[in-house]
Amino acid sequence: MPPVMQHDAIDLSVRGVSKHYTAFTAVDRLSLDVAKGSFFSILGPSGCGKTTLLRMIAGFIAPDEGDIVIGNQSMRGVAPNRRPVNMVFQHLALFPMMSVGDNVGYGLARRGLAKAEIQRRSEAMLERVGLPGTAGKRIDQLSGGQKQRVAIARSLVLEPTLLLLDEPLGALDLKLREHMKLELKQLQHEIGTTFVYITHDQSEALVMSDQVAVMNKGRFEQVGTPQQLYYQPASAFVAGFVGNSNRLEVNLSAAGEGTAASGLPLKLAAQQGDSSGKQVLFIRPETIALSRSEADVAAFDNRLPCQVETLYFDGANSTVQVRDARYGTPLHVALPHTGQHADLQPGETVFLGIRAEHAKAFRE
Amino acid sequence: MFKQASKLSAGVMLVACALNANAADSVLRLLTWADYAPQAVVDQFKKETGITVEVTLSNNEEMISKLRATGGAGFDLANPSQDRITGPAREFGIYRPIDLSKVKTANFIPSMLSATEKVTGLNGKVYGLPLFWGTDGLVVNAAKSKAADYGDLCSAQYAGKTAVRLKRPTLIAQAFAMGKDPFKAYADPKAYEAIMTDAGNKLISCKKNLKYFWESKDQLLNDIRTGEVVAAQMWDAGGWKLNSENPTLKFVAPKSGALGWVDTFAIPAKAKNLDAAYKWINFITRPEIAAQVAKSAGSFTAVKGAENFMDAQMKKQLAESFPPAAMKNIKWYPAIPAGLEEIDGKVLDRVKAAS
Amino acid sequence: MNVLAPRRLGLFLLLAPAVLWLALLILLPHVEVGLLSLRERVGPGEFATSFKQYLTFFDEPLYWHTFVRTALMSVIVTVLALLLAFPVAWSIAKVARGRVRAMLMAGILLPFWASELVRMLGWLILLRGSGVIPQLLFWLGFTAEPVELLYHDATILVGLVYSSLLFMLVPLINALETLDDSLIEAAYDLGGNRLDILRRIVVPHAAPGIAAGCIMVFMLTLGNYLTPVILGGKNSMWFTEQIYTQFITRFNWEQGSAFAFLLLGLSSLLVWLGLKLTGQRFADSMRRT
Known part of the structure; x- marks a missing residue:
C-alpha cells in the first residue's frame, strides 16, 4: 500500500x-x-x-x-x-x-x-x-x-x-x-x-x-x-492474474533452485525467501530468450534445448509453443517484434534462456 | 373455400338438429319458478312417462324476455302469471292457444278455471290454465311492528327497517293503500299514469324509511329473521315459511287488500314437445301431486281436491292470515294491456333516481 | 390467381379464427344492436326508424344522470384501483423474490377462482348490519349500535375496486418487472429522492402498463352489473342496470340497444381522452395488457 x-x-x-x-x-x-x-x-x-x-x-x-x-x-x-x-x-x-x-x-x-x-x-x-x-x-x-x-x-x-x-x-x-x-x-x-x-x-x-x-x-x-x-x-x-505467464509447479531444493514437476531443474527466485517446499513458478513469455544457436543463450541461468510445437502468429503478440527436449515441459515463448524467428517450423530445435530473477516462485 | 365451409357447417348443424329432435321426444323443457318442479315430482313423472324434465328457473319478466328473444322457441311449457300472458302473446306472439281437448279440465276448480280462461283469453282462444295462486301482502315481525297496511311501511317508527321490491306490485299496492284502484284504470292509460305517478311520489317520500329495495327473497327472509327488517311487502309463501320457524313472524293481509296472482300453464308458440307439455299439465293437476308441489311452493292450487292432501299447518296459516273479509278483499290482477309496463317502468326509474 | 395465392390462403387460415371471432361475436351483434336502437314501436309488432330512443335518453334526466354517475364512479374506481395496486405491484415486482413472490401472486389470483357473485356475497356477509364488521365495531365500542355498512356508494366503490384490482395489478406488475433496477439506483445516485424517482423514472416507464390497467379497470367497472346491484342500496344506479332493465323487465329492446350504444360511445370516448391526456398510444397499452 x-x-x-x-x-x-x-x-x-x-x-x-x-x-x-x-x-x-x-x-x-x-x-x-x-x-x-x-x-x-x-x-x-x-x-x-x-x-x-x-x-x-x-x-x-x-x-x-x-x-x-x-x-x-x-x-x-x-x-x-x-x-x-x-x-x-x-x-x-x-x-x-x-x-x-x-x-x-x-x-x-x-x-x-x-x-x-x-x-x-x-x-x-x-x-x-x-x-x-x-x-x-x-x-x-x-x-x-x-x-x-x-x-x-x-x-x-x-x-x-x-x-x-x-x-x-x-x-x-x-x-x-x-x-x-x-x-x-x-x-x-x-x-x-x-x-x-x-x-x-x-x-x-x-x-x-x-x-x-x-x-x-x-x-x-x-x-x-x-x-x-x-x-x-x-x-x-x-x-497469475495480471499479464500472461508460464505456470509451473516446482519443488524448492535450495533458496535459488528447484525442480519442476516434470523433473526439469531450474534456477529461480523464491519471492518469499523460502528454500524448500512446493511452490508455483511464473515465467512471463516475453522474458524468455529464444535462439537457434546454443551459444546465444550461454549467459543465461537456465538454458533449455526445446522442440518447436506450434507457432501462434498474432502480429506483435506472436508466440511459440515449445517443449523441453529432455523433460517434456511445455513452455510459451514470445517472439521478438522484429520478425526474427517468424520462420520457425514445428519440429525444429531451439534454445531457450531464462534468467533466475524472471522465474518467480510463490507459495500457493 | 367459403362455400365448402358453409356446406360443412350446415351439415354439422343438420346432424346436430336431428340429434336434438330425437332427444326432444323424451324431454320436456320447462320454464318455471323455483319450487314449482320439485325433484321428487320430476322423478315420478319420468318414471311414469319416460319423459325427462329440464327445468329452467325464472320469473315473470325473464320468461317473457327469454321467449321473446327466440320468438317463443326453446321451451315446451311455461308458468307465467295470468296477467302476463295476453299482452306479450299479442305483442310478441310468444304463446300459442291451449288445446282444451287435451287437458283434463275436470281436475281444476271450475270457478278458477273459468276466471283464468277469461283473463288469458285472446281472440276467443284460451292461452292459460290456472295452477297456483297466492298473494302479495305484508310480512311483519309482530313483536316489533304493528304494520297493517302498505302505507305503514313508510311510518317513521320503522325507519330503516322496512323493505319493498322496486317492482310494479309495490306501486300497485301503494296505490290501493292510497284509496285508488289502478286495476280499474288499466283501460285508461292516462288515468293509470296519474295513479301510478302518485304512488311513485308516495314511494319516493317513503324511500328514506326503507332499508333497501329487496332483490333476493332469501336475503329478505334472512334480514327478517335477524330483526334487521321488521316489516316488508312480500308474498304469502315467504311469510308463512318464516311463521313456521317463528310464530311472531306473520303474514298479514293488508287492510287495503292483498294482491292476488294466479300462475298458469302457458305453451310457448314454438314448443316442440306439445305432447309432453300436456302430459305434464295433466300430471301436475292430479290432486295428490298438486298438493305435493303446492307444499314445496308454499302456494295454493287451482286443482280440485288438492286441499284434501294439504298440510294442516298451511291451512291454519291461511286461516290466520285471511279472515273471510280479507279473503274477499283480495285484489286479483287483471291482464295487463301492452304499454302499461312502460308507464310503470318510468315511475320506478324515477323512484330509483330520487334521493 | 397469382403466385402469392397459396401464401395468402395460409395467412387467411391462420387469421380465420380471430377474424371469425371478431365478425360473429363482436361485429354482428353490434350491428344488430345498432339497428335495433334506431327503431321505434308505433303499434303492436310495428316499428319505424327513428332517433326516439336516443332522444329519450337526453329528455329523461334519470337516464343521463345515471350515465354521468356511472362514468364518474368508474373514473374514481379506476383511480383508487391504481393507487391501491401500485404499491402492491411494486412489492411483487421489485421487492419479493422467489417463493414469497409466487405465493403473493397466488394470493392475489386465488380469490378470482371463486365467481364474482360469490365474492360479492362475501362482502355482503362482512358488511351487513348483523355481519362481521359492524358487529365488531359495535363490540369494540366504536359505534353505539351495529351500523349498516351496505347500500352506500362507498360500498359500491369498495366492491368495484376489489373486483377490478387484479386487472390493474397484472399489467402493472408486468410493466414494473421490466424496469431495470439500476435505473432507480442511478436516479438515486444522481440525487433523486423517492417521490422524484417515482415521478420521473418509474411512472414514465410503467406508463403503458398503467394505461393498460386503467383501460381494463375502467371498461370492466363501467360494464359491471353484479356489484352495483348487489352492494348498491336503494339509491344505487348503474347504467348497465338500466340496460338490463330495459331489455329484461321492460321488454324495451330498442331503448336498451340505444343505451348500450351510448355506453359503448362513452367508454371509447373516455379511454381516448385518457390516452390523449397522458400522451399514451393505444397500441402500446394493448401490447402491455
Missing part, C-alpha cells in the same frame, strides 16, 4: 470495511486510500467482492463494520443521493424515457438549479465529452460509445468528489473498448476528478490506472502501480 500522504489529499479512505452474507464474506476487513485526482482501479475475478465494495462506497449497501470516508467526511448513515459520489453503471442505466440533455441535466435539476443554467451546464458537459449538439436526441439514437460518454457526462456534470465506474466498458465490442480505454484515461486526466474503476479485465486496469488494487476473495492481494503489479507481483494470485 502506498504511504498515506497529507490527509487532505486523500479523496476516499476505506477503513476496515467488511460485508458478510449468510453463506460467505464478500468483503473482508478492507482498507484503502485513494489519492485526490488519481485513477484507481480495483481488479479482480467475478465474485471477488469488488462490486460489493463499490456499492458500499456509493451507499447502496451498508458495511457491517468499518467506515468509509469521502473527502474527509464519514459516510456512515449518508444515503446515496446525499453522497458526493456518482456512479457509472455497468449497463450505464441511462434513462430511456428522457432525452440525452435531460439525462445529463437530471442530477442538476434535483439540486434545484434554474432551467437555463441546467441547459447551459448540460450542453457544456456534453461538449466536453465530445457530444456537442446531442442534447435533443433520444437515448436509443446513440451508438454504444456515445451512450458511454453520456453516462459519464451525467455523473461528471455534478462535479462529484469521486466517480465510481462499474465495468462500464464490459458491454462494448473489442475495438470500441480499446478506444474507450484511452479516451477515459484522457478524460480523467483533463477533468482531474478522482476515478474509482472496477474491472475484471487486467488490460483495462493496467492501461488506465495510476494505482491498481488486485482483489481476491474479499481481500486485496496487492495494491500498487500497474508496473509494480506486472513486474513485482506480491503473490501467486497476482502473478
Whole structure:
C-alpha cells in the first residue's frame, strides 16, 4: 500500500470495511486510500467482492463494520443521493424515457438549479465529452460509445468528489473498448476528478490506472502501480492474474533452485525467501530468450534445448509453443517484434534462456 | 373455400338438429319458478312417462324476455302469471292457444278455471290454465311492528327497517293503500299514469324509511329473521315459511287488500314437445301431486281436491292470515294491456333516481 | 390467381379464427344492436326508424344522470384501483423474490377462482348490519349500535375496486418487472429522492402498463352489473342496470340497444381522452395488457 500522504489529499479512505452474507464474506476487513485526482482501479475475478465494495462506497449497501470516508467526511448513515459520489453503471442505466440533455441535466435539476443554467451546464458537459449538439436526441439514437460518454457526462456534470465506474466498458465490442480505454484515461486526466474503476479485465486496469488494487476473495492481494503489479507481483494470485505467464509447479531444493514437476531443474527466485517446499513458478513469455544457436543463450541461468510445437502468429503478440527436449515441459515463448524467428517450423530445435530473477516462485 | 365451409357447417348443424329432435321426444323443457318442479315430482313423472324434465328457473319478466328473444322457441311449457300472458302473446306472439281437448279440465276448480280462461283469453282462444295462486301482502315481525297496511311501511317508527321490491306490485299496492284502484284504470292509460305517478311520489317520500329495495327473497327472509327488517311487502309463501320457524313472524293481509296472482300453464308458440307439455299439465293437476308441489311452493292450487292432501299447518296459516273479509278483499290482477309496463317502468326509474 | 395465392390462403387460415371471432361475436351483434336502437314501436309488432330512443335518453334526466354517475364512479374506481395496486405491484415486482413472490401472486389470483357473485356475497356477509364488521365495531365500542355498512356508494366503490384490482395489478406488475433496477439506483445516485424517482423514472416507464390497467379497470367497472346491484342500496344506479332493465323487465329492446350504444360511445370516448391526456398510444397499452 502506498504511504498515506497529507490527509487532505486523500479523496476516499476505506477503513476496515467488511460485508458478510449468510453463506460467505464478500468483503473482508478492507482498507484503502485513494489519492485526490488519481485513477484507481480495483481488479479482480467475478465474485471477488469488488462490486460489493463499490456499492458500499456509493451507499447502496451498508458495511457491517468499518467506515468509509469521502473527502474527509464519514459516510456512515449518508444515503446515496446525499453522497458526493456518482456512479457509472455497468449497463450505464441511462434513462430511456428522457432525452440525452435531460439525462445529463437530471442530477442538476434535483439540486434545484434554474432551467437555463441546467441547459447551459448540460450542453457544456456534453461538449466536453465530445457530444456537442446531442442534447435533443433520444437515448436509443446513440451508438454504444456515445451512450458511454453520456453516462459519464451525467455523473461528471455534478462535479462529484469521486466517480465510481462499474465495468462500464464490459458491454462494448473489442475495438470500441480499446478506444474507450484511452479516451477515459484522457478524460480523467483533463477533468482531474478522482476515478474509482472496477474491472475484471487486467488490460483495462493496467492501461488506465495510476494505482491498481488486485482483489481476491474479499481481500486485496496487492495494491500498487500497474508496473509494480506486472513486474513485482506480491503473490501467486497476482502473478497469475495480471499479464500472461508460464505456470509451473516446482519443488524448492535450495533458496535459488528447484525442480519442476516434470523433473526439469531450474534456477529461480523464491519471492518469499523460502528454500524448500512446493511452490508455483511464473515465467512471463516475453522474458524468455529464444535462439537457434546454443551459444546465444550461454549467459543465461537456465538454458533449455526445446522442440518447436506450434507457432501462434498474432502480429506483435506472436508466440511459440515449445517443449523441453529432455523433460517434456511445455513452455510459451514470445517472439521478438522484429520478425526474427517468424520462420520457425514445428519440429525444429531451439534454445531457450531464462534468467533466475524472471522465474518467480510463490507459495500457493 | 367459403362455400365448402358453409356446406360443412350446415351439415354439422343438420346432424346436430336431428340429434336434438330425437332427444326432444323424451324431454320436456320447462320454464318455471323455483319450487314449482320439485325433484321428487320430476322423478315420478319420468318414471311414469319416460319423459325427462329440464327445468329452467325464472320469473315473470325473464320468461317473457327469454321467449321473446327466440320468438317463443326453446321451451315446451311455461308458468307465467295470468296477467302476463295476453299482452306479450299479442305483442310478441310468444304463446300459442291451449288445446282444451287435451287437458283434463275436470281436475281444476271450475270457478278458477273459468276466471283464468277469461283473463288469458285472446281472440276467443284460451292461452292459460290456472295452477297456483297466492298473494302479495305484508310480512311483519309482530313483536316489533304493528304494520297493517302498505302505507305503514313508510311510518317513521320503522325507519330503516322496512323493505319493498322496486317492482310494479309495490306501486300497485301503494296505490290501493292510497284509496285508488289502478286495476280499474288499466283501460285508461292516462288515468293509470296519474295513479301510478302518485304512488311513485308516495314511494319516493317513503324511500328514506326503507332499508333497501329487496332483490333476493332469501336475503329478505334472512334480514327478517335477524330483526334487521321488521316489516316488508312480500308474498304469502315467504311469510308463512318464516311463521313456521317463528310464530311472531306473520303474514298479514293488508287492510287495503292483498294482491292476488294466479300462475298458469302457458305453451310457448314454438314448443316442440306439445305432447309432453300436456302430459305434464295433466300430471301436475292430479290432486295428490298438486298438493305435493303446492307444499314445496308454499302456494295454493287451482286443482280440485288438492286441499284434501294439504298440510294442516298451511291451512291454519291461511286461516290466520285471511279472515273471510280479507279473503274477499283480495285484489286479483287483471291482464295487463301492452304499454302499461312502460308507464310503470318510468315511475320506478324515477323512484330509483330520487334521493 | 397469382403466385402469392397459396401464401395468402395460409395467412387467411391462420387469421380465420380471430377474424371469425371478431365478425360473429363482436361485429354482428353490434350491428344488430345498432339497428335495433334506431327503431321505434308505433303499434303492436310495428316499428319505424327513428332517433326516439336516443332522444329519450337526453329528455329523461334519470337516464343521463345515471350515465354521468356511472362514468364518474368508474373514473374514481379506476383511480383508487391504481393507487391501491401500485404499491402492491411494486412489492411483487421489485421487492419479493422467489417463493414469497409466487405465493403473493397466488394470493392475489386465488380469490378470482371463486365467481364474482360469490365474492360479492362475501362482502355482503362482512358488511351487513348483523355481519362481521359492524358487529365488531359495535363490540369494540366504536359505534353505539351495529351500523349498516351496505347500500352506500362507498360500498359500491369498495366492491368495484376489489373486483377490478387484479386487472390493474397484472399489467402493472408486468410493466414494473421490466424496469431495470439500476435505473432507480442511478436516479438515486444522481440525487433523486423517492417521490422524484417515482415521478420521473418509474411512472414514465410503467406508463403503458398503467394505461393498460386503467383501460381494463375502467371498461370492466363501467360494464359491471353484479356489484352495483348487489352492494348498491336503494339509491344505487348503474347504467348497465338500466340496460338490463330495459331489455329484461321492460321488454324495451330498442331503448336498451340505444343505451348500450351510448355506453359503448362513452367508454371509447373516455379511454381516448385518457390516452390523449397522458400522451399514451393505444397500441402500446394493448401490447402491455
